[in-house]
Amino acid sequence: MNTKQARAAMAHRAFCGLPQRHLGELIEELAPCWQARCESGRHVRRRGARQRQAGAGPKYELVLVDRLPVTLVQLRTGLSMTRWP
Template sequence: MRLAWVRAACSHPALSGISRAHFGELLEEVAPRWTAARESALHERRGGDRRRAVGAGPKQCLVFVDRLLVTLVHLRLGIPHARAG
């Protein structure tokens, strides 16, 4: 499955619960705060400044847009977490 197709399907208002325009506004409002909180947590965990350039290291499976979309769909549909083994 292509990620772009999945993102388009999941961003439909029937699944996410909000319009695409509202999702864009929410993304613009939340993204800088999330990025700042994540960088702060990483800085604290490392105990100092970065040791590698931005973008180095393992790549995330889901970028922030996808994480926000999955969270909205999860909250809207009440999907339970999968239990391990």
């Protein structure tokens, strides 16, 4: 199973409990807050302004678009320790 198939499966209404349209709206609503929280944490860790260009450095294994459906599935099903391919 590739990432695209896994993302589609996790975002299915049967798993996460939300229709695709609502899931998309939720992601759009939460994305700016999530990015601001991440950047705030980075600012605190590095004790000041950015030292490299935006996008440089390590990448998240799961971005918000992937994290939200995984979280919804975990809350809905009660599964623990699921692994992403």
